[in-house]
Amino acid sequence: MSKDQVIQVLGAHVVMAEPTAELWHRVALGELQANEAAARLLGARQELSEDEQSVLDRAKMVFVPPSEELRRAQLAALLSRRAAEGEDHAEDRAVVLPMRSPRIRRWMVGLLGAAASVALTVWLLPARPEGHPRVFSGAYTIELEKAADTVRGAEPRPEVPMYPVDGKIGIRLVPEEEVDGPLGVVAFVWDQSGSARRVELEATIHEHGVVEIDTTVQALGLTVGEWELVLAVGWVRALPDTWEELVTEEADSTDFDVVRARVRVVSRS
Amino acid sequence: MSNLEPPDLPPSVVARALDGEETAFALFYRRYDPTVRWAVGLRVYRWPRLVPLFDDIVQEVWCELTRRGCKRLRYHDAERRLPLWRYVALVSGRLGWRIAKRHLGHQEVELVEALEEDDDWGVVMRIMHADLLDRLAQAVHGELDETDRELFEEYFVRGEMLKDVGARLGLKENATYKRKERLQRKLQTLAERLLGKPPRTEHPDLVALALVLVATLVEHGGGA
Incomplete structure (x- = not known):
């Protein structure tokens, strides 16, 4: 092991434990204005030396939360970098913590126990009463329609469907298996900056669970650039209300499925 | 924190x-x-x-x-x-x-810094995960001498240049570097002690040899 890691981490810890660090922490989290933090640090003191004032000014500049534009740009750069790094380091994803090894046996025992409970539950549970919604199949595919045909000659069709900013978008959600029950859809648009926006859409739900949405680029609030449409489709009572709920519950939910499609909005046709 | x-x-x-x-x-x-x-x-x-x-x-x-x-x-x-x-x-x-x-x-x-080195982050990870950094910081104050404490504060906490810290402490550049290396080893040992791990010896082979000798002597003594 590199011999300086303990001391360097300890150095970081000591800096963070200093009394002034907490005030700047509140500024970084957006809970406190930088000027307010500076005023609290000054306390009853009327004057500061030139050096002290300069340190204070620099702290105010550093800890104030960045603009939304900067955060978006930095996230976009990180996402592209990660995409470029891609599968080169897929093997690194399975890091085994040396400290975890003694617990494997406990986990195995726990998992076997859980498996036995599930088996017993399935065996002992009574049949579902009539009228109860069917189990959500949980597998939808998304089809986009009405994309602009910009392919000329031998040019390959673009990977991301393009829509003019004044155009229409047709979205069709098709279940892998027939779905019958109180279905609903919520939609979000996301521009890779991390901040997603919920959009209200009118969806037509057909028999067997097929969902069709006929809308326009403007109704979705999309501007020129690349966007991701993220739709949650499933039982109405279980649909996520917010983006955070969607991202948090997506992996575990058995009541709705999430489908995504990228679109590129181009200037007027 | x-x-x-x-x-x-x-x-x-x-x-x-x-x-x-x-x-x-x-x-x-x-x-x-x-x-x-x-x-x-x-x-x-x-x-x-x-x-x-x-x-x-x-x-x-x-x-x-x-x-x-x-x-x-x-x-x-x-x-x-x-x-x-x-x-x-x-x-x-x-x-x-x-x-x-x-x-x-x-x-x-x-x-x-080769990320590969991080494959063996054992001690620092265990110290962090066990929330022992406060105790390690106390140990720095309790067990290090004034010069080492100053070196730790100025170099590892404030981020001053090593040669400037050494000059303030009245040390030559080479001596400052060696002192910093020794300080890193001391902190590593303190961390291992907090984790309950026996400190590493500088001469593991000699210790092993001594143990073998003792075992041999005991065996011969028992057989006599």
């Missing part, structure tokens, strides 16, 4: 973020970017030359955190008592210190 941070993201979201799912990663970034900026800012704001570079340094830290499939972040063990935000802050603070030193031209820090 302050406890102002909002709750950590659920482990399932963190796992998906680290696995490269964009929406989950974007959520992860939004949640932990203020933490990273705070931790890095604490290492930077005292240096006028670094303040204009602050956003670039933060971005470099994020690149390091997410390099090789987020390898550094995957060392966090959600089952231990160390919250993820605190882990992110500590690792970012350490990386920020290294990157700041590079921008300042402090050549005494090895500027290229």
